[in-house]
Amino acid sequence: MSVIAGHLGYWVTIFLMVAGLYMLIARTNLLKKLVGLAILQSSVYLLYIAPGKLIGGTAPIIADGFAVYSNPLPHVLILTAIVVGVATLALGLALVVRIREAYGSIEEDEILEQED
Amino acid sequence: MPDHLPALQVVLPLVAAPLIVLVRHRGFAWLATTAVSYTCLVISILLASRVASGGAISYAIGSWEPPWGIEYRVDALSAFVLVLVSLTASFVAPYAHRSLAAEVRPERHYVVYAMYCLCLAGLLGITITGDAFNLFVFLEIASLAMYVLIALGTRRKALVAAYQYMLMGTVGATFYVIGVGLLYLMTGTLNLADMAERLRTVDEVRPVLAALAFITVGIGLKLALFPLHQWLPNAYAYAPSMVTAFLAATATKVSVYVLLRFYFGVFDPSALYGPLHTREVFIALSVAAMITASLVALYEQDVKRLFAWSSVAQIGYITLGIGLANQAGLTGSIVHLLNHGVTKGAIFVLLGGLALRGAGAPVTMAGLAGLGQRMPLTAFGLVIAGLSLVGVPGTAGFISKWYLITGALERGQWWLAAVIVGASIIAAAYVWRVVEAVYLRPAPAGAPAAGEAPSGMLAAALGMVILCVYFGIETSFSVGGARDAALLLLGGGR
Numbered sequence: 173m174s175v176i177a178g179h180l181g182y183w184v185t186i187f188l189m190v191a192g193l194y195m196l197i198a199r200t201n202l203l204k205k206l207v208g209l210a211i212l213q214s215s216v217y218l219l220y221i222a223p224g225k226l227i228g229g230t231a232p233i234i235a236d237g238f239a240v241y242s243n244p245l246p247h248v249l250i251l252t253a254i255v256v257g258v259a260t261l262a263l264g265l266a267l268v269v270r271i272r273e274a275y276g277s278i279e280e281d282e283i284l285e286q287e288d
Numbered sequence: 289m290p291d292h293l294p295a296l297q298v299v300l301p302l303v304a305a306p307l308i309v310l311v312r313h314r315g316f317a318w319l320a321t322t323a324v325s326y327t328c329l330v331i332s333i334l335l336a337s338r339v340a341s342g343g344a345i346s347y348a349i350g351s352w353e354p355p356w357g358i359e360y361r362v363d364a365l366s367a368f369v370l371v372l373v374s375l376t377a378s379f380v381a382p383y384a385h386r387s388l389a390a391e392v393r394p395e396r397h398y399v400v401y402a403m404y405c406l407c408l409a410g411l412l413g414i415t416i417t418g419d420a421f422n423l424f425v426f427l428e429i430a431s432l433a434m435y436v437l438i439a440l441g442t443r444r445k446a447l448v449a450a451y452q453y454m455l456m457g458t459v460g461a462t463f464y465v466i467g468v469g470l471l472y473l474m475t476g477t478l479n480l481a482d483m484a485e486r487l488r489t490v491d492e493v494r495p496v497l498a499a500l501a502f503i504t505v506g507i508g509l510k511l512a513l514f515p516l517h518q519w520l521p522n523a524y525a526y527a528p529s530m531v532t533a534f535l536a537a538t539a540t541k542v543s544v545y546v547l548l549r550f551y552f553g554v555f556d557p558s559a560l561y562g563p564l565h566t567r568e569v570f571i572a573l574s575v576a577a578m579i580t581a582s583l584v585a586l587y588e589q590d591v592k593r594l595f596a597w598s599s600v601a602q603i604g605y606i607t608l609g610i611g612l613a614n615q616a617g618l619t620g621s622i623v624h625l626l627n628h629g630v631t632k633g634a635i636f637v638l639l640g641g642l643a644l645r646g647a648g649a650p651v652t653m654a655g656l657a658g659l660g661q662r663m664p665l666t667a668f669g670l671v672i673a674g675l676s677l678v679g680v681p682g683t684a685g686f687i688s689k690w691y692l693i694t695g696a697l698e699r700g701q702w703w704l705a706a707v708i709v710g711a712s713i714i715a716a717a718y719v720w721r722v723v724e725a726v727y728l729r730p731a732p733a734g735a736p737a738a739g740e741a742p743s744g745m746l747a748a749a750l751g752m753v754i755l756c757v758y759f760g761i762e763t764s765f766s767v768g769g770a771r772d773a774a775l776l777l778l779g780g781g782r
Contacts (some may be wrong), residue, residue, distance in 0.1 A: 189466075200743065205455060212462055219469045246472075249421055253465065254426045260458050263432055267439060267451045274444035283448060 181222030188215035200280040202271065206264045212258040220246040220253070290334075294347040294360040294416055297331045297370065298322050298426075301409035308402040314394060318385045324405060325381040328374040328412065336367040336769070346418070354418065355479035357780050361418035365622070365773035369415045369545045371624050376537040376633050383637060383748035384530040386741075387399035390644040391442050391528045400440060404534070409544045420478045423546065424461065427510070431457045434539060438527040443650070456509050456519045463506030464546075470499035471554070485555045500560070503550055510777035511543035514577030515608055517600045524596035525650075529640025532592065536599055537633035541625045546605055547723060548622075551610065552777035561613055570611030571704065577604030578711035585718045591642075591651040594718060595635050598677060601711065602628045608704070609692055617695025618774035623766050624688035627676070627759055631684060634673040634752035638666050641741030641749060656722060658731025662738045667726045669753040674719035676756040679712050684759035687767060696763045721754035 176183060188211055192200055195208025224246035232241040275283045304324045308317045331766075339345060344363035348354060362370070380653045384404070388397050392449065410430025417423050435457070439450035472478055474495050475486040490496060506518070512520040526531050551560060560566050581600035588594040606628070609621025642651050649655070676683035689708055696704035740746050759766045 193459070196459065209455065209458055212459065216462055216465055216469065219466060221470075222474055233681065249478075252421070254424060256425065258433055260428070260454070262459075263435060264451070264454055267447060267454065269436070270439065271444075271447045271451060274447055 174216045183220060185218045185222070187213050188212070188218065202278040202280060203265075205280075206261060206268065207276070209264065210261055213253070213260075217250045217253060220250045292347075293331050293335055293338075294345060294362055295349065297328060297335065297416055298360075298413045299408055300327055300331075301405040301412065305402045305405040305409065308398055308405065312398050313760070314397045316372075317398040318381075321384070321401045321405055322378075322381040325374065325377040325408065328408065329371075329378040331688075332367070332370040332374040332412075334354065335362050336371050338362075338650075339364060339367045340769075340772070355477050355482035358422050359418040359479055359481075360416045361481070362416060363773075364769065364776045365545065365548065366415045368622065368769040368773050369542060369625065370412060371769075372541060372629050373408070373411050373538045375764050376534060376629060378420075379633065379637070379748050379752050380530050380534045380537075383533075383640070383745050385645060386745050387530045387640045388528065392440055398439065400437065400528070400531075403436045403440075404531075405431040406430075407534070411538055414542050416543055418480050420471070420483065421465075422478075424465050425544075426466060427461050427464065430539070430542070431510075434531075434535060437531040437535075438523050440531070441526040443526055443529050445522065446526035446702065447587075449519075449526045453519040453523045456516070460506045460509030463502045463509070464687055465506075467499040467502035467506060470495045470502065480549065480554055482640060487554065488556065494554075497564075500555055500564075504547070507543055507550070508544055511540045511547065511607075511747065512600055512603055514573050514600065514604060517581070517603070521593050521596040524599065525590060525593040525637075529636060529643050532596075533633050533636035533640060536636050539627035540599070540603055541606075541629050544603075544610075544625060548610065548618075548777060553678045557613070557778075561578060564752055567611050569611060570607055571701075574604040574608035574611055575704075575707050577601055577607070578707065579714070582711055582714035582718065586721070587715060588718075589653050591653060592636070592639055593657060593724070594722075595632065595639070598715065598718065599628075599632055601715070602632070602677070603641070603712075605688065605692060605708070608708075609695060612692070612695040612699055612704075613778075613779060614695050614698055615771075615774055616691050616698055618777055619767065619770045620688050620691030620693075620695055622772035622773050623691060623763075626766050626770070627684035627688045627756075628761060630752055630755045631676040634669065635677070637749040637752055638669050638673070639743070640668055641745050644741055644745070645736045645739065651722065653725055654732065656725040657729035659725070660727040662731060662736070663740050665740055665750065669749055670726065671723055672753050673756050674722055676760065678716045678719055682757065682760050684756045686760055687763055691767075691770075 192208045192212030192215060199205050199227050224239055224243045226242050229240045229242040232236045256259050272278050275286055279281055301324050304320050308320055339362055347360040349358040349360060388400055392400055409432050410426045410433060413426030414423055417426060435450045435454045438453060439447050472482055475483050476491050477483050477486060509516045523538060568719045578601050581597050585594050585597035588597055606621050606624050609617040639651055647653060676685040677683035679689040693708055
């Protein structure tokens with residue numbers, strides 16, 4: 173039981189990672205692929221954030237009566253990673269819009285069927 | 289001022305990009321990009337010479353000392369790759385002016401230059417940084433700029449190519465950051481040198497092995513390691529010519545650098561190459577890349593795609609050195625980063641001139657017919673660069689293959705030497721197809737009139753062709769730098 177309860181964050185991370193990756197590979201709709209990509213990236217956020225949190229930990233400020241604090245560095249890193257993820261997603265959506273304008277479809281197989 | 293060279297190397301192109309977007313003027317954008325590229329080249333050469341004389345340079349960003357702050361670290365390997373990237377940039381930037389005029393709508397030119405500067409900043413940043421997470425950010429800066437650059441190609445297939453590259457590239461970067469996350473959990477540091485030190489005392493091996501796997505696959509996607517190369521041929525074929533030239537010469541090479549850095553700078557090579565069979569895996573994948581990609585190139589009709597497939601094969605040569613993991617093999621690998629970068633850069637720059645003369649239509653095998661009469665200098669350049677691709681003595685390609693074969697023989701794997709020669713023979717066959725079309729077939733009716741590409745483009749192209757020969761004869765910089773870098777990776781150099 174402790175394998176599941178003690179590592180809940182990791183199990184959720186792994187689930188999101190695999191679900192996102194599966195969606196990315198198995199779907200043929202370009203938008204759904206991007207949804208998969210977003211889920212895959214979210215799993216990374218969790219991978220960094222979850223171990224940074226200590227139960228009962230405070231913000232890393234020196235004050236009387238508090239000895240345990242959560243590591244703030246993962247939060248800062250993931251703030252950056254979220255920005256990168258948003259930029260990637262925005263670019264991906266923009267590309268899908270352009271592909272739809274050029275091909276009239278966002279289904280991968282229909283696009284690949286069209287010559288040139 | 290000289291103390292801040294490592295920061296300037298990255299900051300200059302990074303600042304130039306928004307400036308270009310603000311000014312929105314085509315001429316200014318080109319001038320700024322060219323100036324920045326040349327300045328970057330000067331800075332990288334200065335850094336390389338300082339590293340050669342005084343050892344590795346460590347620069348603390350914002351004066352936050354490593355391992356707490358972000359460290360920029362220039363050693364023999366990163367200095368070598370910095371020179372490669374900025375050298376290519378300084379050939380491609382001046383050439384871009386005329387090349388883009390034929391392929392991209394004029395009002396979009398400033399976007400190309402801005403993305404080009406961002407891409408340059410990203411690639412230089414990846415190379416110079418000593419911080420694993422900072423490396424990820426630069427990786428994404430460079431990649432996002434690349435996706436945009438590829439999508440700006442003339443044909444609508446460019447959009448699909450950019451989309452596919454974006455998916456695979458982002459999965460690669462995400463895998464990399466998962467790997468770094470696991471390493472961070474185990475060591476509590478992001479500084480690469482510090483991480484290497486602390487990994488030696490980590491008892492729990494499994495997360496470290498998982499990190500190794502994630503980083504290998506992630507960076508493998510970025511460097512088009514066989515069989516993760518599916519994005520590459522389309523991305524190279526449908527991007528604008530200057531973009532292809534720049535990407536082919538730098539993007540995959542910088543990813544190889546990241547892999548080298550992690551394999552020899554962070555993980556413990558003895559664990560890596562001992563029970564894990566990393567050596568065998570890399571050799572097998574490299575051999576598969578060298579043979580299969582060369583065979584595909586043999587039957588390709590689109591010339592840009594032909595050379596894109598050839599790039600997949602050449603990356604196989606580079607990763608072969610990682611599999612050999614001895615002094616000669618790694619020297620061959622690292623020197624092939626430069627030699628192949630220069631060779632492929634020259635070829636794609638020349639093909640850009642062809643595309644310009646053909647009014648932007650795709651360059652096919654049939655379109656090459658009679659080129660020897662129509663564009664003699666371009667045709668001659670293509671042949672010389674092609675010879676370098678094959679690895680004929682006197683060209684750059686020969687030097688790297690010589691070291692790779694030496695490395696294979698030192699390992700006692702003579703069959704690998706035979707494979708290297710065999711793959712080179714297939715390369716000779718597809719280069720011969722180009723030579724035959726160029727010199728032995730008459731020009732078809734309705735071919736563009738005789739005449740070279742504009743002189744500015746031709747100068748850049750021939751400059752790179754001359755480098756192909758130069759690095760084949762005078763090897764003190766290329767092999768000397770690569771040998772120092774290999775020594776450093778195997779421990780014992782600076």
